[in-house]
Amino acid sequence: MTKKKLGILGCGYLGGIVAEAYQAGLLDGYELVGVTSRTAAPAQALAERTGCTFCADLPALLDLHPDIVVETAGGPAVRASALAILEGGADLAVISIGAFSDPAFLEQVRETAARCGRKVYLASGAVGGFDVLSTITLMARAQGQEPAVRFHTHKGPKSLQGTPVYRPEMEEQELDAFNGTATEAIALLPTRVNVAVAASLASAGPEHTSMRITSVPGFVGDDHCITIEGAGAKAVVDIYSDKSAIAGWSLVALLRNLASPIELH
Structure with missing residues (x-):
């Protein structure tokens, strides 16, 4: 079987998880051809560790003709690079899904992917249940x-x-930090609620998904509970994680599923 060429955009903690999974033989359907990041040092270190090519920028990565680029670089990087990646002939796997809370940008990406015959895959991150939500x-x-x-x-x-929602009294008592829509939440907390945007894109959309954030003194990690009701059906998806590693591993799971002859949906 011909292996797909894989590129990584963003070489921090989450990008490192994808690279480590590759080194461990968990992505045997892929060949890691190159990595790039906003700052050179972590990308150079990751390239050296995995034996792939260090790329000074995105054009250099696309010159390696990856079949798919994994993004772990944050929302601004998605906005800056998504169209170029698709037009460069690669699919895109995104973890910073908050970038798609902007309907105009989402439509631009959708149109570009369709025109170029490419795909954009949204990783589940720290949540799940996209199948039942949709x-x-x-x-x-x-x-x-x-x-x-x-x-x-x-x-x-x-x-x-x-963040704008923090109050010192949160250290002493349980308080709601935010109540509103997923769209409003991502505007206030652009790096903290990608998961809400991901779940909303699988269901009613960011504008029609209610978002509540509760601050709990001494709480470690994140607990995300999604409830959907309609047409006589109801589902509750509740996922806890003590650190962000689950987001990186969701990309690994996505890549494995895409390379498998039997896909899980």
């Missing part, structure tokens, strides 16, 4: 309804420090 959404819309989608996240106050 299924219930389809059932509801077939009956002329919109599903009710609620996303409730529990976080420790330390993870909210430095």
Whole structure:
């Protein structure tokens, strides 16, 4: 079987997980051809560790003709590079899904992918259940309804420090930090609620997904609970993780699924 050429955009913690999985033989359907990052040093270190090519920028990575590029570089990098990657002949696997909370950008990416015959894959990150979310959404819309989608996240106050929603009293008592839509949440917390945007794109859309963030003193990690109801069906997806590694491993799982002769959906 011919291996797909793989590139990595973003060489921090999550990109390192993908590279380590490749080194461990967990991505045997792929050949890691190159890596690039906003700063050169981590990309050079990762390239040296994996034996692939260090690329000074995205054009250099695309010159290696990857079949798919994995993004672990953040929302601004998605906005800056998604169209170039698709037009350069590669598929794109995205972890920073918050970039797609902008409907105009999402439509631009969709049109470019269709025109270029490429695919954009949204990794599940720290959540899951996209299959049942999209299924219930389809059932509801077939009956002329919109599903009710609620996303409730529990976080420790330390993870909210430095954001507009943080208040010192969160250190002492459980408080709601945010109530609104997924679109409003990503505007306030662009690096903290990618998971909500991911779930909303699998269902009712960011504008129609209610988002609640509760700060809990001493809480470690994140707990995400998604509830969807419509057309006589209801599903609850609740996932806890103590660190962000689950997001990197969701990309590994996605890549393995894409390379498998039997795909799970």
